Amino acid sequence: MPDSPFEYAPAPESRxxxxxxxxxxxxxxxxxxxxxxxxxxxxxxxxEEVLAEVSTASKSDVDTxxxxxxxxxxxxxxxxxxxxxxKYIFRLARLIQERGRELAVLESLDxxxxxKESRDxxxxxxxxxxxxxxxxxxxxxxxxxxxxxxxLGVAGQVIPWNFPLLMLAWKIAPALATGNTVVLKPAExxxxxxxxxxxxxxxxxxPPGVVNILPGAGDIGAELVGHPDVNKIAFTGSTEVGKxxxxxxxxxxxxLTLELGGxxxxxxxxxxxxxxxxEGIVNGIFFNQGHVCCAGSRLLVQESIVDEVLEKLxxxxxxLRIGDPLDKNTDVGAINSREQLTKIQELxxxxxxxxxxxxxxxxxxxxxxxxxxxxxxxxVQQSMRIAREEIxxxxxxxxxxxxxxxxxxxxxxxxxxxSAGIWTEKGSRILWMANQLRAGVVWANxxxxxxxxxxxxxxxxxxxxxEGGRTGLEAYLDV
Amino acid sequence: xxxxxxxxxxxxLYIGGKFPRxxxxxxxxxxxxxxxxxxNAAHASRKDVRDAVVAAxxxxxxxxxxxxxxxGQVLFRVAEVLEGRRDQFISEVSACEGVPAKKxxxxxxxxxxxxxxxxxxxxxxxxxxxxxxxxxxPYFSFTVPEPTGVVGVLAPQQSSLLGLVSVLAxxxxxxxxxxxxxxxxxxxPAITLSEVLATSDVPGGVANILTGRAAELxxxxxxxxxxxxxxxxxxxxxxxxxxxKAAAGTVKRVLSVPAEEPDWxxxxxIARLRRYLEAKTVWHPxxx
Numbered sequence: 001m002p003d004s005p006f007e008y009a010p011a012p013e014s015r016x017x018x019x020x021x022x023x024x025x026x027x028x029x030x031x032x033x034x035x036x037x038x039x040x041x042x043x044x045x046x047x048e049e050v051l052a053e054v055s056t057a058s059k060s061d062v063d064t065x066x067x068x069x070x071x072x073x074x075x076x077x078x079x080x081x082x083x084x085x086x087k088y089i090f091r092l093a094r095l096i097q098e099r100g101r102e103l104a105v106l107e108s109l110d111x112x113x114x115x116k117e118s119r120d121x122x123x124x125x126x127x128x129x130x131x132x133x134x135x136x137x138x139x140x141x142x143x144x145x146x147x148x149x150x151x152l153g154v155a156g157q158v159i160p161w162n163f164p165l166l167m168l169a170w171k172i173a174p175a176l177a178t179g180n181t182v183v184l185k186p187a188e189x190x191x192x193x194x195x196x197x198x199x200x201x202x203x204x205x206x207p208p209g210v211v212n213i214l215p216g217a218g219d220i221g222a223e224l225v226g227h228p229d230v231n232k233i234a235f236t237g238s239t240e241v242g243k244x245x246x247x248x249x250x251x252x253x254x255x256l257t258l259e260l261g262g263x264x265x266x267x268x269x270x271x272x273x274x275x276x277x278x279e280g281i282v283n284g285i286f287f288n289q290g291h292v293c294c295a296g297s298r299l300l301v302q303e304s305i306v307d308e309v310l311e312k313l314x315x316x317x318x319x320l321r322i323g324d325p326l327d328k329n330t331d332v333g334a335i336n337s338r339e340q341l342t343k344i345q346e347l348x349x350x351x352x353x354x355x356x357x358x359x360x361x362x363x364x365x366x367x368x369x370x371x372x373x374x375x376x377x378x379x380v381q382q383s384m385r386i387a388r389e390e391i392x393x394x395x396x397x398x399x400x401x402x403x404x405x406x407x408x409x410x411x412x413x414x415x416x417x418x419s420a421g422i423w424t425e426k427g428s429r430i431l432w433m434a435n436q437l438r439a440g441v442v443w444a445n446x447x448x449x450x451x452x453x454x455x456x457x458x459x460x461x462x463x464x465x466x467e468g469g470r471t472g473l474e475a476y477l478d479v
Numbered sequence: 480x481x482x483x484x485x486x487x488x489x490x491x492l493y494i495g496g497k498f499p500r501x502x503x504x505x506x507x508x509x510x511x512x513x514x515x516x517x518x519n520a521a522h523a524s525r526k527d528v529r530d531a532v533v534a535a536x537x538x539x540x541x542x543x544x545x546x547x548x549x550x551g552q553v554l555f556r557v558a559e560v561l562e563g564r565r566d567q568f569i570s571e572v573s574a575c576e577g578v579p580a581k582k583x584x585x586x587x588x589x590x591x592x593x594x595x596x597x598x599x600x601x602x603x604x605x606x607x608x609x610x611x612x613x614x615x616x617p618y619f620s621f622t623v624p625e626p627t628g629v630v631g632v633l634a635p636q637q638s639s640l641l642g643l644v645s646v647l648a649x650x651x652x653x654x655x656x657x658x659x660x661x662x663x664x665x666x667x668p669a670i671t672l673s674e675v676l677a678t679s680d681v682p683g684g685v686a687n688i689l690t691g692r693a694a695e696l697x698x699x700x701x702x703x704x705x706x707x708x709x710x711x712x713x714x715x716x717x718x719x720x721x722x723x724k725a726a727a728g729t730v731k732r733v734l735s736v737p738a739e740e741p742d743w744x745x746x747x748x749i750a751r752l753r754r755y756l757e758a759k760t761v762w763h764p765x766x767x
Contacts (some may be wrong), residue, residue: 027502119541128615144607146748245766246727251720258730351632415704415729418639434761435544444763451614461706461730471758479750 007204010319011328013115016107024191025055026215027198030208032067033258037216042191046325046334047111047367054191054380057214062223065212068431069154069181070229072209077181078151082138089137089176093130096123096169099200103193107165108325110128110192110369113288115326124448126169129468133173135243136473138179143470145479152177152255152478153231156224158245160237161187162291162392168194170467171234172211173452178476179231180342183212185224189337191215219237222248225244230254232476236293236479239390239416239461257465257475259293259457261390262418266296266447267403267410267433270305272423276445278312281396284421284447286320286332286374291340292393298387302409303400312360313319317374322363332394335370344372344393351377351386356397384411388418404429407437417459421447421450440466484494490666491520494692495534496683501691502526502560509666520666523691528658528699531687535629535656536705538684543626543654547602553680554598554651560679561591561672567638568668575639589744590641595671596747597648604653604752624756626654626706627732629701633693633714638664642745643672646710648759649751651686658700659688662711666690694718701725708732708755712740 020475026035036058041050050087057065075087096103103126104119114120141147155175159167164186175182186194198213214220218241225245235245236259249256266284268277284296301309326335335341352358354376365371372393379386382395387397401407411420420439430444440458444450450456450468459465465475483565490509491498500506503524509517542550561568573583605624612620630650637641639662650657674689687695693713700726701709707727711719716738718737726733734754 142644240484243727243730246730247724250723250727250733253735255735260730430763434759440757440759440760444761446618446762446764447760449614449616449618449620451612451616451620453612454612454620454760455610455764456760457758463730464732466758469758470610470759471608471622474753477717 004007008329012324013105013326013328015109015326016431016457017102018109019102020106020109020401023053023055024059024195026057026064027195027201027211027471028061028212029212029287030202034277035215037061037220040188040215042110042189044109045336048367048369052266053175054215055214057220059220059223061214062220062227063461065214066154066182066229066276067229068209069183069212073153073181073206073420076207077210078179082140085176085179086134088204088206089130089134089173092200093127093134095203096127099196100124100127103165103196105194106196108333110190111161111164112325112336114330114333116328116330117288122163124165126166127402128270129169129173129452133177137177140473140477143473144361145474145477150479152476153180154229155180155182155232155234155476156227157182157184157234158221158224158232158237159186161190162288164190165193165197167236168197174467174472175476176210178473180476181210182406183214183224183230185214185216185221188217225249226423234475242463251271255475256354258463259465259467260461261416262458262462263298263388263390263416264293264294264296264352264419264421265300265437266297266421267300267407267411267428268302268305268309269424269429271425273425273445274305274309274312277423278309278316280317280421280423280445281313283319284423285396286394287319287448289332289335289372291336291392292448294441294448296394296421297391299396300401300410301398303402310376313376316344318361318362318363320363320374322371322373323366326462330418332374335372335393338370340476341370344391344395347386347389347391348375349397351380351384351397354386356380356384356386364432368459375434388414404433406419408433412438415461418462419443488518489518490518490690492523492527492668492669493677493688494527495537495687496677498673498677502530507720509664511574513529517574518667518688520670523660523689525654525696528696528703529651531658531689532705534628534687535658536564539656541675541682542656542685545654547605550654551598554596554601554648555680557675558591558594558598560675561594564671564675564737567671568608569728571668571671572640575667576637585665586641588719590644591640593644594648597652597735600652600752604654604749604756607749607754608753608758612717613753614759618762618767619710620760620762622760625759627755627757628655629705630655630710630755631703631706632657632659632710633697633712634659634661634669635740635743636662636693636713637704637740638743640672641670641739643669645743645747646691646712646751647686650755651681653752655755656685657687658706658736659686660693660696661690661698662713663692680765697722698725702728702761704729705743706731708734710734712736721740
């Protein structure tokens with residue numbers, strides 16, 4: 001950290017706000033029940049302390065939940081007028097807002113993300129997704145899929161640990177709006193906010209079985225994906241698991257959407273507004289500790305300005321404060337699990353071995369918990385693992401280019417295609433680049449913008465299907 | 480009937496705008512519905528599939544980058560040339576499918592009209608499926624559909640021309656490029672369609688048509704790393720699970736198609752166009 005006349009006093013959020021309970025249970029058919037699976041302990045990745053014991057689902061619980069969802073679909077939810085469904089979903093949106101602070105603190109405790117991100121980004125955007133989709137419930141005839149598009153039935157949904165409540169909202173809101181019922185499996189390491197969301201379903205008086213939440217590990221996800229009475233599978237997670245799921249679903253009538261990994265190129269031209277670009281680069285890769293599938297992890301800088309960009313970037317990154325996620329001054333929180341920390345470490349080591357230049361922020365790191373200091377690799381070649389594989393951590397790889405054509409070629413040199421960034425003052429170049437880049441989302445002179453009204457999703461091995469907007473509804477409709 | 484001995488034709492593959500024989504040197508006899516020998520068709524091999532994918536990938540940049548108006552013009556030109564060869568298609572469809580001339584006529588007419596219908600979609604689909612996104616912030620955000628890339632098509636086995644047109648035209652209309660395996664038993668209209676494509680301003684490589692067996696070639700298309708989507712319409716139902724599993728290796732878009740070959744004479748909707756499109760969302764800040 002550079003010498004500064006300003007020092008921040010600690011500004012911790014109270015963890016009491018989270019209303020943390022010693023034990024949490026699966027939510028099936030409108031009630032919290034003991035799961036028959038092996039209970040798990042969810043830990044605070046910033047301190048490694050146990051937060052709560054979570055009862056998990058067994059394979060038979062998956063079947064019970066799917067049956068409950070099927071009943072709810074046939075008896076109530078599937079035949080309910082859209083206007084009535086809408087009101088339930090509006091209730092959920094409001095309940096998320098009302099308990100927003102509680103959810104934000106709980107999310108930061110369970111996930112390790114800085115409170116300023118869970119408070120200002122995750123939770124409000126989750127509420128926004130319910131608001132947006134609630135309005136669709138009685139307007140589906142106008143969505144462009146013909147009059148009276150039909151729901152699919154029971155949706156099985158598996159979500160990752162990087163944005164636990166937000167990913168739940170991305171999945172559940174459109175499923176409910178289109179008339180489907182849901183069995184959702186949150187990630188093994190971050191089940192808590194999903195189970196509090198189940199309380200919100202009770203408070204909203206949602207008919208039993210419409211939403212079912214089953215904590216558990218990958219085997220429960222696999223059971224859900226393979227269940228014969230599930231009509232639709234939605235998955236967000238790694239490309240590796242996505243391929244397994246696509247194989248499992250192959251040959252069945254199940255409709256599938258996948259939101260998988262990425263290795264986004266963030267392209268900076270020599271005429272870019274550099275200070276803004278540096279902010280965007282930092283936001284693009286260090287937001288949520290880099291646990292973002294669309295993180296701007298491959299920085300492509302025009303050769304003529306690479307030294308200047310690197311200098312500004314290193315200075316800016318060195319000012320990032322890493323530490324207690326509940327401190328409102330914290331910029332970079334904890335890595336979600338020891339396992340993930342090990343993966344990041346291994347890929348970073350490969351960068352060293354393969355000859356990239358490593359720079360790591362000199363920021364102090366807490367002694368306990370899973371932390372990784374923001375790291376920037378320069379002199380990166382396209383063949384290196386750190387340029388090709390998703391690291392899913394606060395690690396940036398910097399490559400260079402000379403011409404816009406070379407930038408496009410390098411940016412597109414990946415099996416992934418989720419997102420991309422462009423930084424330049426020249427409008428025609430932005431639009432040309434936006435056309436050329438093979439990615440589902442292109443941010444120009446900004447990065448990591450999300451909105452329920454804007455479709456999000458990938459090309460190629462970043463998955464198929466979109467979430468958000470009119471386009472996203474297709475995933476849950478029989479069209 | 481004159482006594483003149485007719486000139487018979489050697490049917491070949493259509494790859495990269497050229498008409499090569501199969502790399503394998505193989506061919507197989509094609510008979511009409513009554514079992515009478517019509518011609519030898521080239522029996523495409525795995526290498527032919529790979530060559531066709533290379534050609535389709537090479538052509539993708541130009542075809543997807545062409546203006547929608549231009550693509551519409553080119554595709555309409557195909558319909559014009561199809562119309563000019565109408566009689567030839569009628570006799571080939573009649574022979575291959577064993578239908579009376581009257582029925583063949585209506586199938587060929589439907590195929591030409593179908594091609595015109597899809598030609599007209601090139602410059603409308605983005606308006607219908609795209610969006611200006613009303614995001615909650617000072618940003619301009621819009622979503623445009625873009626072609627998914629190289630599409631592997633296993634063409635219908637029964638409907639030799641109308642079915643083929645119904646699965647190929649939507650791929651080309653969206654701006655994707657195609658590698659098609661034609662009907663195995665009824666391949667001659669597919670080759671004649673290739674000749675139409677070759678003489679109607681469609682750039683070489685945009686559509687590649689292989690005569691051969693879906694059971695043999697489908698798996699190479701499904702597992703190919705440079706193929707982005709797969710239409711298994713012409714695959715045997717028993718083979719489809721394996722094809723879909725192979726396609727999962729590269730997260731291909733796999734069309735959901737009915738087990739039985741559909742009635743191609745029914746007017747289609749835009750579902751097939753939608754399957755070959757990716758939604759791209761672009762954001763830019765607003766300000767002065």
